[in-house]
Amino acid sequence: MIKHINVKSGARVDLIDITPEVEGLVKESGVQEGVCHLYVPHTTAGITINEGADPSVRRDIIHSLQGLVPRDAGYTHLEGNSDAHIKSSLLGASALVMIEQGRLQLGTWQSIFFCEFDGPRHRRVAVKIVAG
Amino acid sequence: MIKHINVKSGARVDLIDITPEVEGLVKESGVQEGVCHLYVPHTTAGITINEGADPSVRRDIIHSLQGLVPRDAGYTHLEGNSDAHIKSSLLGASALVMIEQGRLQLGTWQSIFFCEFDGPRHRRVAVKIVAG
Amino acid sequence: MIKHINVKSGARVDLIDITPEVEGLVKESGVQEGVCHLYVPHTTAGITINEGADPSVRRDIIHSLQGLVPRDAGYTHLEGNSDAHIKSSLLGASALVMIEQGRLQLGTWQSIFFCEFDGPRHRRVAVKIVAG
Numbered sequence: 001m002i003k004h005i006n007v008k009s010g011a012r013v014d015l016i017d018i019t020p021e022v023e024g025l026v027k028e029s030g031v032q033e034g035v036c037h038l039y040v041p042h043t044t045a046g047i048t049i050n051e052g053a054d055p056s057v058r059r060d061i062i063h064s065l066q067g068l069v070p071r072d073a074g075y076t077h078l079e080g081n082s083d084a085h086i087k088s089s090l091l092g093a094s095a096l097v098m099i100e101q102g103r104l105q106l107g108t109w110q111s112i113f114f115c116e117f118d119g120p121r122h123r124r125v126a127v128k129i130v131a132g
Numbered sequence: 133m134i135k136h137i138n139v140k141s142g143a144r145v146d147l148i149d150i151t152p153e154v155e156g157l158v159k160e161s162g163v164q165e166g167v168c169h170l171y172v173p174h175t176t177a178g179i180t181i182n183e184g185a186d187p188s189v190r191r192d193i194i195h196s197l198q199g200l201v202p203r204d205a206g207y208t209h210l211e212g213n214s215d216a217h218i219k220s221s222l223l224g225a226s227a228l229v230m231i232e233q234g235r236l237q238l239g240t241w242q243s244i245f246f247c248e249f250d251g252p253r254h255r256r257v258a259v260k261i262v263a264g
Numbered sequence: 265m266i267k268h269i270n271v272k273s274g275a276r277v278d279l280i281d282i283t284p285e286v287e288g289l290v291k292e293s294g295v296q297e298g299v300c301h302l303y304v305p306h307t308t309a310g311i312t313i314n315e316g317a318d319p320s321v322r323r324d325i326i327h328s329l330q331g332l333v334p335r336d337a338g339y340t341h342l343e344g345n346s347d348a349h350i351k352s353s354l355l356g357a358s359a360l361v362m363i364e365q366g367r368l369q370l371g372t373w374q375s376i377f378f379c380e381f382d383g384p385r386h387r388r389v390a391v392k393i394v395a396g
């Protein structure tokens with residue numbers, strides 16, 4: 001069964017830690033061993049797993065992506081958010097985390113981030129937990 | 133079981149919408165709930181999920197990748213397609229989409245794109261649909 | 265069950281071919297048909313699938329990533345490894361390869377690489393093989 005996490009981004013570009021919500025769904029599912037699939041059904045957002053402890057990492061990721069894919073760079077797409085589509089493809093729409101003993105097997109410093117590239121908006125992340 | 137989609141790219145760099153073919157395989161499988169895994173067995177191609185409605189998005193993604201990873205930049209690999217290998221690693225060789233009620237759970241604007249970085253060529257995408 | 269591969273990187277930035285170790289785990293599992301999930305539990309490393317035959321491809325990938333995300337670029341994170349975190353998000357922490365007839369279904373030229381971005385260090389890759 002697919003569950004959804006609702007996310008509210010607070011800026012045009014924003015990394016939002018959704019680890020507690022994903023962990024809650026894993027617990028709720030009762031699955032002890034399996035794979036947690038995460039999927040972003042948006043074309044101007046993405047998902048990444050990175051350091052959650054120090055907010056400066058998030059800031060540096062955003063700043064670096066802005067430099068690599070500037071907001072304005074002679075794009076042809078008329079909606080003015082081509083940079084957000086490109087960032088979405090660079091980071092990707094899906095991720096997976098393994099589950100063991102009923103818990104997400106994240107590394108010590110890892111958190112799961114919803115990546116907003118064309119906010120602020122209300123968004124969703126689909127979560128599918130498969131035992132196995 | 134693994135199924136394959138045949139793709140024929142029309143340019144050196146090309147994004148090709150394979151959503152109808154993937155949807156066809158999901159329907160054929162009869163799987164109502166599960167995960168559709170997509171895999172590109174090539175090292176100078178990739179896969180991404182992004183906006184399919186407006187072709188200008190595809191064009192902007194290609195243009196931006198060409199800027200980030202130019203065709204010629206003093207690479208050491210002698211085959212002259214290092215840029216294609218690098219783009220392949222940036223976008224990735226695999227993707228997943230969830231299945232519910234027998235249908236791919238893509239977002240409203242999402243399409244699945246095979247990404248050619250060293251064409252034109254005949255290529256393949258492996259598709260594995262797992263119920264669960 | 266999750267298995268782990270131990271990796272020892274030899275430089276700050278290093279791509280290490282872990283295909284034989286992953287193939288060994290697939291064989292050990294006895295799984296004939298399924299999906300092999302790979303996961304890096306580190307925030308300054310990643311995983312990619314690319315050409316393994318010619319080492320110059322690896323070198324060009326590293327060189328290109330260094331150009332896109334330089335070691336020093338006015339980052340705010342004080343540990344001095346922000347570039348490694350950013351590269352980790354660009355390449356991603358997970359990958360999947362399909363299994364058929366008891367073997368990884370890699371393309372002819374594909375190898376699986378652990379990507380070190382802040383070494384040299386001892387690292388781990390989690391491997392979960394699911395039949396289906």
